Amino acid sequence: MTLAPDSFSSRRDTAAFVICLVLALVARVLPVPVQNGLATAVSHSILAPFLYLQEQAEVVKSSRTHYLASAGLRDSTVLEALSAQALAEENAQLRAELGLSRRLPVRHVSAEVLQQAMPTAGLMARLSVGRDRGVHSGAPVITPDGLAGVVQSAGDRYSVAILWTHPDFRVSAMTADGAVFGIAAPRGSAGPNTPLLELRGVAYQQQLPIGTRIYTSGLGGPGGVYPRGIPLGTVVAVAEEREGWSRTYVLLPAVHPASMAHVVVLTGPVGDLSGVFPDSLTGS
Amino acid sequence: MIRIRYRLVAMLLLLVALQFVLRPFLGDSRVAPDLLLLALLVYAIQARPGDAAIAGFVVGLVADSLTPIAFGAGVFAHTCVGYLAAWGKAVFFAESVPVSAAFFFAGTWLRDLLVLVAGRHMGERSLVWQLAVWSPLKALTTALAGVVVLVVFRRWLRYRA
DSSP states (O other): OOOOOSSSOOHHHHHHHHHHHHHHHHHHHSOHHHHHHHHHHHHTTTTHHHHHHHHHHHHHHHHHHHHHHHHHHHHHHHTTTTOHHHHHHHHHHHHHHHHHHHHOOSOEEEEEEEOOOSGGGGGEEEESOOGGGTOOTTOEEEETTEEEEEEEEEOSSOEEEEETTSTTOOEEEEETTSOOEEEEEEEEESSTTOEEEEEEEEETTOOOOTTOEEEEOOTTGGGSSSOBTOEEEEEEEEEEEETTTEEEEEEEESOOGGGOSEEEEEOSOOOBOTTTSTTOOOOO | OHHHHHHHHHHHHHHHHHHHHTGGGSSOTTTSOOHHHHHHHHHHTTSOHHHHHHHHHHHHHHHHHHSTTSTTHHHHHHHHHHHHHHHHHHHHOOSOHHHHHHHHHHHHHHHHHHHHHHHOOSOHHHHHHIIIIIHHHHHHHHHHHHHHHHHHTHHHHTOOO
């Protein structure tokens, strides 16, 4: 099969390799806006037909999943007398998945997550919606379970969101009663499939019991980035204590990046989503 | 020779198309085979190191555009993998299925290592889990896909294993 030359590597090969390496290093140190511009240009030119194919494949895949879920629901109604409890749970799950869009009081669009193969794909998501659907940089990305991330750059038809696993991700957070505030940020991984969040800067005299649910605080009001009341995670441990000053808590995140297939992008002004999510804030 | 080159180009384009059309159906994205990288490796074992480095540059640019989290890291990693694959194949390897599978496995894992090191976006623990668990699994599925490609297209590629 080998069509390679008799001499393994000529001066021309070495020169081509070095030039490519230098260009790669130049690309690595370019300013982020220029990098995003290059990525957008490639995505909207030579990659456009391939991304369109992938979008359609994702739609077919999710349609099949929904069909199977619907068929399962239909079948389960026949067996309602035998499996009333299972039916109720399945209904609740389907309502959670399908009903979030109806419950949201702010302008939004649904999007498919176009999965990628790079090892850094768990830090970001390419979404099948862009400026043509009202998506803009800084738009929050949510799922029925909670906050997934924020749009970093929006092209005409596609956008790129950084997920909460990205090291630069930060969000102001609070408890359900609004008594305790802190900053949520990614905290490495406790296992191959267990990425974690942490809640930093909680005042030392305020203790959070294990199992406390943490939500976005909506800091900044209408001019902020994240609406109030989006679930972030649940307290599972105390990470660090700065004696007399503050505590950091470990959170089990509400959204796992690897399980995301569909998301909702909030495109309207920041509002209050308290009461939208199951088990979410009460009385706020 | 010209017919072989046309067939090679057709097969590489097929792999690129399958990356976008078939891969979403192949389960967890962290484990599913990387057909874009596989196309680069298949090309690399037939090309001169310099040409493979240029092909790696192009594939890296595409990968970085799809995942612009550490732009340039993918270009760097794919360029190195393309060059080393073409050079190493010419120096060391005979044509056999196990050696080819190991070649695809090593190429995929090395690409992930270089992307993560050059990108420096992942925390220490996440990096270890990625390189110890997810990257080997993806390298394994990519190697299996590579063997299937070599077997199915052995006449087009004049593969004699």
